[in-house]
Amino acid sequence: MREDNVARIGDSIVREVKVEDAIGMVLAHDLTQILPGTFKGRLFRKGHRVSAEDIPKLKDIGKEHLYAIEMANTDLHEDDAAFRMAISLAGDNIALSEPHEGKVSLKSGITGLAVVAREVVDGINRLGDIALATVVNDRVVHVGESLAATRVIPLLVSEAKVIEAERIAQSYREKNGLSPVSVRPFRSLRAGLLTTGTEVFTGRILDQFGPVVKAKLEALGSEVAEQRFAPDDRHTIVNEIYYFLDQGYDMILVSGGMSVDPDDRTPGAIAAAGTDIVSYGTPMLPGSMLLFGYLRGIPIFGLPGCVMHDPYTSFDVLLPRVLAGDNLAKDDIVALGYGGLHR
Numbered sequence: 568m569r570e571d572n573v574a575r576i577g578d579s580i581v582r583e584v585k586v587e588d589a590i591g592m593v594l595a596h597d598l599t600q601i602l603p604g605t606f607k608g609r610l611f612r613k614g615h616r617v618s619a620e621d622i623p624k625l626k627d628i629g630k631e632h633l634y635a636i637e638m639a640n641t642d643l644h645e646d647d648a649a650f651r652m653a654i655s656l657a658g659d660n661i662a663l664s665e666p667h668e669g670k671v672s673l674k675s676g677i678t679g680l681a682v683v684a685r686e687v688v689d690g691i692n693r694l695g696d697i698a699l700a701t702v703v704n705d706r707v708v709h710v711g712e713s714l715a716a717t718r719v720i721p722l723l724v725s726e727a728k729v730i731e732a733e734r735i736a737q738s739y740r741e742k743n744g745l746s747p748v749s750v751r752p753f754r755s756l757r758a759g760l761l762t763t764g765t766e767v768f769t770g771r772i773l774d775q776f777g778p779v780v781k782a783k784l785e786a787l788g789s790e791v792a793e794q795r796f797a798p799d800d801r802h803t804i805v806n807e808i809y810y811f812l813d814q815g816y817d818m819i820l821v822s823g824g825m826s827v828d829p830d831d832r833t834p835g836a837i838a839a840a841g842t843d844i845v846s847y848g849t850p851m852l853p854g855s856m857l858l859f860g861y862l863r864g865i866p867i868f869g870l871p872g873c874v875m876h877d878p879y880t881s882f883d884v885l886l887p888r889v890l891a892g893d894n895l896a897k898d899d900i901v902a903l904g905y906g907g908l909h910r
């Protein structure tokens with residue numbers, strides 16, 4: 568085996584070996600092929616023993632040299648470092664992928680709400696040489712969906728850096744009693760849905776709110792236990808809200824009549840029923856006319872027409888928070904404005 572070019576990565580010594588001279592050598596890391604539009608992935612796995620047939624394939628992906636590594640015991644291989652960071656971050660309902668091209672993904676084991684501690688993410692990314700990319704906090708994730716991925720930038724990284732990342736994760740865990748990356752499960756709630764609108768009540772037009780709201784709740788493991796209808800009349804709407812309270816439903820939804828017309832009676836009726844209104848008006852588009860409050864401790868939503876029409880509104884942000892058990896306050900609504908323009 569003829570060796571040229573000896574270098575250091577961290578405290579380790581790496582030798583570049585020409586691929587022609589590498590038959591019998593064991594690959595030190597995954598090797599990636601990219602065929603634009605067709606394929607991007609691992610062509611050779613770490614640990615693969617190079618054979619004569621591999622040489623043209625290695626040249627096709629631009630490899631003229633391979634690394635032979637003498638690892639210092641103060642360094643970690645990219646796969647091992649990424650895996651250790653992932654373990655230190657992972658909490659409830661998280662499953663880890665195998666290391667793949669130096670990357671480990673943290674995936675959800677359930678449908679639930681992502682918990683991602685931004686201070687930990689920023690703290691780890693400030694260290695340099697290691698990368699942690701995540702989804703944003705409070706996002707809905709489904710089974711198998713990635714919340715976060717760890718990756719090391721050089722092939723080998725000083726173990727001290729990984730220990731520092733682990734310390735950041737551990738100190739967050741001690742302070743907050745939960746892991747920096749986890750998934751909160753949803754409660755299964757039974758909701759009453761009151762659909763307002765004289766045009767719907769009288770049969771002039773067909774209800775389109777019911778199917779949309781039912782599908783949204785079911786997708787998160789809850790249900791519309793009963794749907795009722797009311798004309799644009801404040802007294803009737805108040806009485807129907809009390810009917811739902813008497814039934815003991817966990818959540819009350821009132822659709823339609825949320826805007827500025829004289830026939831828009833819903834916000835007034837929800838207030839007249841005695842609701843503690845957290846906010847009427849939500850700084851997100853679509854969904855700005857949404858109302859959220861609590862009536863005798865039961866979450867109650869006033870749902871504007873856009874919920875029926877737009878696939879992603881303020882309802883799609885706040886409903887999962889309620890299902891995860893959050894008690895929403897004014898500041899939670901205020902925070903939706905920044906980044907809340909979706910139309």
Ligand SMILES: Nc1nc2c(c(=O)[nH]1)N[C@H]1C(S)=C(S)[C@@H](COP(=O)(O)OP(=O)(O)OC[C@H]3O[C@@H](n4cnc5c(N)ncnc54)[C@H](O)[C@@H]3O)O[C@H]1N2
Pocket residue numbers: 762763764766767772773774775776777822823824825826827828831854855856870871872873874875
């Ligand atoms: N001048 C302004 N106009 C509007 C404003 C505003 O602030 N100033 N806000 C807009 C926003 S944002 C929304 S969202 C909409 C709708 O608000 P509403 O909740 O009051 O909706 P409605 O007036 O009740 O209905 C609008 C539209 O949808 C039809 N509808 C209602 N319910 C049903 C149902 N169950 N099934 C089928 N169709 C339904 C209704 O007949 C109307 O055609 O207001 C903007 N305008």
Ligand code: MOO
Pocket residue numbers: 851852853854855856857871872873874880
């Ligand atoms: O409540 Mo409207 O949503 O902003 O479309």
